[in-house]
Amino acid sequence: MKNFKPLVGMVKGKIPFDAAVVQKNAATIAANLEKARKLFPEGSEKGEKESRAKPEIWLLEDEFQDIFKTAVQRARALSQVREAKDLAPAVMALGKDGCGACHKKFRLPKK
Amino acid sequence: MHRHMTKHPLLWSLVTAFLLLILALAAWHANLSTSLPASAIPAAYAPDVKNGKVMYDAGGCISCHRGIGPDMDKPAGGRKLKVPGDVLFPPNITPDRQTGIGAWTQIAFLNALKRGLSPDNNHYIPAFPYTSYAWMKTKDILDLFAYLKTLPPVRNRVEKKPFRLGRFALAFWKWLALPGREFRPVPGKSAQWNRGAYLVLGPGHCAECHTPRNGLMLLNRARWLAGGPHPVEKGKVPSLRNLIGRKRYKDADDIFNALKYGEALGYEDISSGGMGEVQENLSRLPNADLKAIAVYLASLK
Numbered sequence: 001m002k003n004f005k006p007l008v009g010m011v012k013g014k015i016p017f018d019a020a021v022v023q024k025n026a027a028t029i030a031a032n033l034e035k036a037r038k039l040f041p042e043g044s045e046k047g048e049k050e051s052r053a054k055p056e057i058w059l060l061e062d063e064f065q066d067i068f069k070t071a072v073q074r075a076r077a078l079s080q081v082r083e084a085k086d087l088a089p090a091v092m093a094l095g096k097d098g099c100g101a102c103h104k105k106f107r108l109p110k111k
Numbered sequence: 112m113h114r115h116m117t118k119h120p121l122l123w124s125l126v127t128a129f130l131l132l133i134l135a136l137a138a139w140h141a142n143l144s145t146s147l148p149a150s151a152i153p154a155a156y157a158p159d160v161k162n163g164k165v166m167y168d169a170g171g172c173i174s175c176h177r178g179i180g181p182d183m184d185k186p187a188g189g190r191k192l193k194v195p196g197d198v199l200f201p202p203n204i205t206p207d208r209q210t211g212i213g214a215w216t217q218i219a220f221l222n223a224l225k226r227g228l229s230p231d232n233n234h235y236i237p238a239f240p241y242t243s244y245a246w247m248k249t250k251d252i253l254d255l256f257a258y259l260k261t262l263p264p265v266r267n268r269v270e271k272k273p274f275r276l277g278r279f280a281l282a283f284w285k286w287l288a289l290p291g292r293e294f295r296p297v298p299g300k301s302a303q304w305n306r307g308a309y310l311v312l313g314p315g316h317c318a319e320c321h322t323p324r325n326g327l328m329l330l331n332r333a334r335w336l337a338g339g340p341h342p343v344e345k346g347k348v349p350s351l352r353n354l355i356g357r358k359r360y361k362d363a364d365d366i367f368n369a370l371k372y373g374e375a376l377g378y379e380d381i382s383s384g385g386m387g388e389v390q391e392n393l394s395r396l397p398n399a400d401l402k403a404i405a406v407y408l409a410s411l412k
Contacts, residue, residue, distance in 0.1 A: 002378055007377075008376055008377035011376065031230035032327070038178045051152070052346065052383070054312075054344075056217055091376075092372070092376065093375075095372075095373075095374040095375040095376065095377060096374060096375040099232075099374045099379070100373055100375065100382050100387060101376030101382050102384065103374065103379075103382035103387065104387030104388070105387075107382065107383045108344055108345050108346045108383060108384065109341050109344060109345075109346035109347055109348060109349075109383045109384035109386075110346055110347055110349070110380070111345075111346055111347065
């Protein structure tokens with residue numbers, strides 16, 4: 001997700017901290033995650049040869065949805081960050097408990 | 112029959128050579144599938160539990176031996192592990208005396224990791240990556256054992272599954288796959304590089320996924336860490352060669368950050384297909400060890 005990259009850049013000190021960008025990007029991520037959540041009807045991975053969605057998504061649907069919920073919460077919390085010192089923990093929590101946790105369990109390696 | 116043979120000296124010598132070869136192979140094989148004697152443990156050995164923890168994290172023991180429910184963070188075993196064409200349940204390696212390895216001796220543990228042999232001299236299924244662990248230094252394995260002994264024991268009996276081809280069939284494969292020696296530092300390379308190479312080759316067992324296999328399921332050494340089909344999932348395991356040249360990472364520090372933080376810092380290609388667990392375990396290593404791994408990987412052309 002391209003909205004996440006600039007936030008990581010700020011944590012690494014490559015881009016100066018900008019609360020407005022944080023607010024905007026984090027809100028977009030939250031909205032995109034909400035949208036994506038509805039894009040996984042059962043069997044949708046079969047139509048797309050390139051899909052990296054694991055069939056476990058539909059076997060462990062509750063767990064999959066829970067990670068989505070956590071990810072959205074973390075993204076919302078990130079959108080509240082106003083000071084540079086609060087940025088790193090918020091970005092890392094979204095990356096680890098949201099993006100990472102889900103890809104670890106529910107995404108296949110690249111084709 | 113005998114007269115026939117003497118008429119064909121060439122055939123006769125071929126048969127002899129063949130028999131000699133079989134004998135040599137049998138002797139070699141016997142050597143590899145014989146357990147190490149108690150004398151393999153250095154007399155002056157003194158356990159270093161802290162180093163044992165480093166080996167535990169580098170070895171990723173928890174990824175496969177993770178317990179269930181409240182025992183999630185202990186290697187109490189019993190969780191499903193997908194392997195090519197089968198499902199296994201890795202055993203309990205907490206120090207419980209009845210259901211774990213609490214009653215094991217040092218030499219039994221050494222034989223499990225270095226020879227893939229159980230206390231009753233049976234062959235372990237190589238889903239337990241002892242073909243990599245066998246490169247480890249004896250001291251590191253004994254320290255790992257000492258560390259495991261400090262963990263809380265969990266009572267959890269996990270039944271061993273029979274190996275479909277018969278455990279004896281493994282003997283021959285193991286003879287081909289097991290290294291006959293420990294890791295030896297490469298002369299001319301820095302201590303840091305050699306530390307990284309050791310951690311990747313031995314405890315880290317990175318090659319088990321990142322090196323493709325040939326028809327006999329042996330690692331293809333000519334394509335060391337060059338990536339290939341994922342051993343159990345659809346999709347591929349990426350190459351670890353030329354990570355800098357291919358602009359996957361900027362430098363060794365960038366690789367270090369990817370291994371230390373993973374997706375928490377936006378490294379998106381280090382989570383799926385089992386790599387997320389590996390990254391989580393590696394993130395617990397002392398920074399100097401993780402840096403050594405990064406330096407070694409960055410050097411691969």
